[in-house]
Amino acid sequence: MPPLMLSKRLSSVQGVRLAGASSTWDINIHYPPDCPGGIIASCTPHHNATPGNDPASTPLALPALTHPHxxxxxxxxxxxxxxxxxxxxTGSFQEALSVTTVAKQRFTRPDLLNRGEWLVAESVSWGVxxxxxxxxxxHTVKLICLDAAMDLKSQWNDVCEIQIVCFAQDPIFSTQHGEENRDFLETALEQYPQIDVIGTTPYVESTIEAAKRNIDWAIDRALQLDKxxxxxxxxxxxxxKEALLWHVLHSLRQRGWTGSSTAKRVMLGHCTRLTLLADEKWREVSRIIHDNDLPVSFVGLPTSDLYMASPPPDPNGAPDRPRGTLRVPEMIRKHDLDAVIGxxxxxxxxTPWGPPDPLFLACLGVGVYQAGTQADAELLYECVSTRARAAIGLSPSHSNIAVKEGERPDFLVFHNRDVTGCGIAARPRSSVAEIVWDPPAQLNRDVLFNGRLKRSGLPTLRNDFSYVFSTE
Ligand SMILES: [Zn+2]
Known part of the structure; x- marks a missing residue:
């Protein structure tokens, strides 16, 4: 069922704060004929501020959130x-693979639509x-998941842009079902031109040679089909274990996949093995990517990585169980790589834990990366917002977290309404850092997509803040 809570188009959002600006602003939105989703025409100083209102409790507008993975x-x-x-x-990775295979044998279309709708609706309510x-x-699910996903993509098109990955979780060049799995991928790619992305899992192949064939096949097919x-x-x-990153970079170069030869991008997910690389190796990765203009991004998946990625058991039985996930802020700042969080x-x-809230990840990142400064918080926000959007190829490049002229009217308005039920004045979150350090509840997030509003359900208490609807 499609969502039912969108407003008419807004012509302005009046009386908000913007990242990096101390005063209060109006965000004005226009809808040119060639851009029905609208565009932010200007951000102008707000003139109707009520004297005596605490500026710290003024709603804060920030770019909308993105799931890159x-x-x-x-x-x-x-x-x-x-x-x-x-x-x-047991909670082991092998158990996860095997119970998920059993679950997949029972997937039905109504069940896929039902669970998919939970995911999309909850994500939208968080601001995605x-x-x-x-x-x-x-060979287990055939095309049933893809068929349901295409319905969800079109049903939810008014509130969320869903990019579909035709994904091989299983081997395609080894095991008794490899060839059959690959045939299903080819059939899917032929039947569903709406597929945006080809995705595979080289590490599930039974040999390193098969993993490399998996990588080469996927690069070739993505280039041929412009995905x-x-x-x-x-x-x-x-x-x-050999890091397959080197083979991916080599194969992309060999096949001429560059930022100028195609607008399509390459994303590398998990990559926990790379946390064992020395700085000098990271510099080499960065040099190969920049020297060859490879449009490569990395996505760290910390809730899964911290739960699942651990080293092989120590032969001497040492109880040490270190965890690993890509050090995303360091990759961006120290090695000039493009990296996001999903x-x-x-x-x-x-991953049995955690909500589908990208800000929950940004918050987790503060602890995992020991990223406690205001600048760190702003970078983490970008990693689940503008950087994530650019990394999956939906924007030509990422912008910072200031909502500004010329951008799409996709943003979140964070309110400071009391959600304790105790009738007190709510604790304000007045900076991006406070939003990341302790993400607000869904009821304090209003979401705009293409200039239309999905309200969180609570009224706005401040009389100097307003949504103004377009009369066109
Ligand atoms: Zn994944």
Whole structure:
């Protein structure tokens, strides 16, 4: 069922604060004939501020959120009754793979639509207006997940831009089903031109040679069909295993995939193995990417990585269990790489914890990356917002977190309404850092997509703030 809560077009949002600006502003939106989704025509000083109102409690407008990597078809398996017998008993990665395969045998179209709708609706309520959604295609599910995903993509088109990944979670060049799985991918790519991205999982192949064939095949097919490419790569913390990153970079160069030859991009997800690289190796990665103009981004998936990625057991039985996830802020600042953060899985054996709220990830990042400054918080916000949108190829380049003239009217208005139910004056979150350090509840997030409003459900208490609707 499509969402039912969108307003008419807004012509302005009056009386908000913007990142990096101390005073109060009006955001004015126009809808030129060639741009029905609207454009921010100007941000002008707000003149009707009520004397005596605390500026710290003025709503704050920031760019909308993006999922750069989320699994649509296996979301919330743990919340569906039919899979109650498949809850984890050990929590291991092998168990996650095997119980998910069993669950996939039972997937039905109504069940896929139901769980998919939970994911999209909850994401939108947190402020997500764009997502890259992974949908599996193989001999187990055939095309049923893709078929349901296409319906969700069109039904939710008014509130969220859903980019579909035709995704091989299973081997395509090894095991008894490899060839059959690859045939299903080819059929899917032929039948559904709406597929935006080809995604594979080289690390599930049974040999390193098969993993490299997987990579080469995916690069060739993405280039031939003009699709984005997305690998689940190097998902281990085992220094004895070769990092396949080097092969991906080599193969992209060999095939001439550059920023000027195509507008399509390449994303590398998980890549926990790379946390074991020395600085000098990271410099080499950065040099190869920049010297060859490779449009490569990395996505760290910390809720999954912290849960699943651990080194092989110590032969001497040492109890040490370090975890690993890409050090995203360091990759951006120190190595000049493009890197973002994504939710990956929610409510299933791969990641049983965490909500589909990108700001929850940004908040987790403060702890994981020891990123406690205001500038860190702003960077983490970008990583789940403007940087994530650019990394999946929906914007030509990322902007900072100031809502400004010339951009799309996709943004969040963070309010400071009391949600304790105790009738007190709400604790204000007056900076981007306070939003990231302790993300506001859904009821304090109003979402604008293409200039239309999805209200959170509570009224705005400040009389110097208003949404003004277009009369066109
Ligand atoms: Zn994933």
């Amino acid at each position: 989320i699994h649509l078809d296996k979301a919330f398996v743990h919340s569906a009754r039919e899979y109650a017998h498949l809850l984890p008993s 207006t764009a997502m890259r959604a992974f949908v599996e295609v193989d 984005h490419l997305d690998f689940h790569l190097d998902y281990n913390l085992d220094s004895s 939710v990956n899985n929610v409510g299933n054996a791969f």
